[in-house]
Amino acid sequence: MSELFAFADDYGPAKVVAIHHPKASLKAILVVDNVAAGPAIGGARMAVDVTYEECFRLARAMTWKNAAAGLPHGGAKAVIFADPTMPEADKERTMRAFARAIEPIADYVPGPDMGTNEACMAWVTDEIGRAVGLPRVIGGIPLDEIGATGFGLATAAEAVAATGRIMLDGARVVVQGYGAVGRHAARFLDERGAQLVAVSDSRGAIRHDDGLDLDALDTLKADGRSVADLDHGVAISADDLIGVPCDIWIPAARPDVLSGANVDRLDTKLFLQGANIPATLDAEQRLHERGILSVPDFIANAGGVICGAVEFRGGSERAAFDVIAQSIGRNTKEVLERSLTDNAPPRTAALAMAGERVRTAMRFRQ
Ligand code: NAD
Numbered sequence: 420m421s422e423l424f425a426f427a428d429d430y431g432p433a434k435v436v437a438i439h440h441p442k443a444s445l446k447a448i449l450v451v452d453n454v455a456a457g458p459a460i461g462g463a464r465m466a467v468d469v470t471y472e473e474c475f476r477l478a479r480a481m482t483w484k485n486a487a488a489g490l491p492h493g494g495a496k497a498v499i500f501a502d503p504t505m506p507e508a509d510k511e512r513t514m515r516a517f518a519r520a521i522e523p524i525a526d527y528v529p530g531p532d533m534g535t536n537e538a539c540m541a542w543v544t545d546e547i548g549r550a551v552g553l554p555r556v557i558g559g560i561p562l563d564e565i566g567a568t569g570f571g572l573a574t575a576a577e578a579v580a581a582t583g584r585i586m587l588d589g590a591r592v593v594v595q596g597y598g599a600v601g602r603h604a605a606r607f608l609d610e611r612g613a614q615l616v617a618v619s620d621s622r623g624a625i626r627h628d629d630g631l632d633l634d635a636l637d638t639l640k641a642d643g644r645s646v647a648d649l650d651h652g653v654a655i656s657a658d659d660l661i662g663v664p665c666d667i668w669i670p671a672a673r674p675d676v677l678s679g680a681n682v683d684r685l686d687t688k689l690f691l692q693g694a695n696i697p698a699t700l701d702a703e704q705r706l707h708e709r710g711i712l713s714v715p716d717f718i719a720n721a722g723g724v725i726c727g728a729v730e731f732r733g734g735s736e737r738a739a740f741d742v743i744a745q746s747i748g749r750n751t752k753e754v755l756e757r758s759l760t761d762n763a764p765p766r767t768a769a770l771a772m773a774g775e776r777v778r779t780a781m782r783f784r785q
Contacts, residue, residue, distance in 0.1 A: 443516035462532025503534030569603025571722025596672025623647025670697035
């Protein structure tokens, strides 16, 4: 059996398309994993070193994320084997050739991902009339600018607070990675009475137990400086950030930052996953044993994909916020209840929930 089927199971992939267009120097792979709930939405990633395996795994992750968010969309991913820093005119040619190649795959709707952006999605739309993550002038909702994912994280925290396991008013928050996700999560939590007490970026970390000034942090970042340059607080090491006592610890940077080696230093009540796969599976299991609640990435950080789905239907920014609030609030509550009933880590509960939704949708298809 071909190795292309190495990952095939009852859920997918539905289609694997290899695209080769020598004249346009285009080599790409599209994995449409599952379309039972509706057309698959998934990022088109541009990088020189991506693999088919990575593409498949990311496509499956999108199946779970879209199903968990309750969206009428399946999961897919495309990878374009090219250097994303190529000159703009070459990038436009590559994206337009990619768009024409995927045009017949009507159940795939591309979105921006690593190496692609709003302009790339505008070129795709110009060619084939479909993509999400578009510039605002042509109907896009700029999800990083409005803080869609950070808002979703704050909504998940509210759902946890509703169970009595944390209180948002006066909650102490630590954020790893003060970028699009981390910055907005801190701001939306601040609006709910919480206080950011420590934060990091790729160049340093800072702690201030009386609360960090968010406006001052934003100004520093806008000037291209590090959060560690703040004039109040104490600079700490990136590693020390893990052990800062708090109520909510938010990873919003890199994968696998929490592992078996450092999970026992975490001193928090809620591990709220902004980044994708921020903890290893053994670390998640250990959090569960220690009674630290963890809201999995594909539940907590779904604000961005929900925003894309609302945009796809021509919805407004206001509608996107409403759907994010409803959907992430409801899903976080359900995952916590299942986790409690089954005495299983929240990730196990969330996967069971997403799997059930996909299987239910599959029963309506031939
Ligand atoms: P971003 O590039 O805007 O911000 C990332 C931040 O993390 C930057 O401040 C960077 O300096 C910092 N950083 C990088 N390496 C670090 C390290 N080792 N330690 C501490 N800080 C570090 O990216 P983003 O859009 O905010 O995405 C952050 C994470 O969230 C990624 O894992 C991404 O896949 C995930 N995510 C993003 C969205 C979204 O809507 N943007 C949605 C879902 C998941």
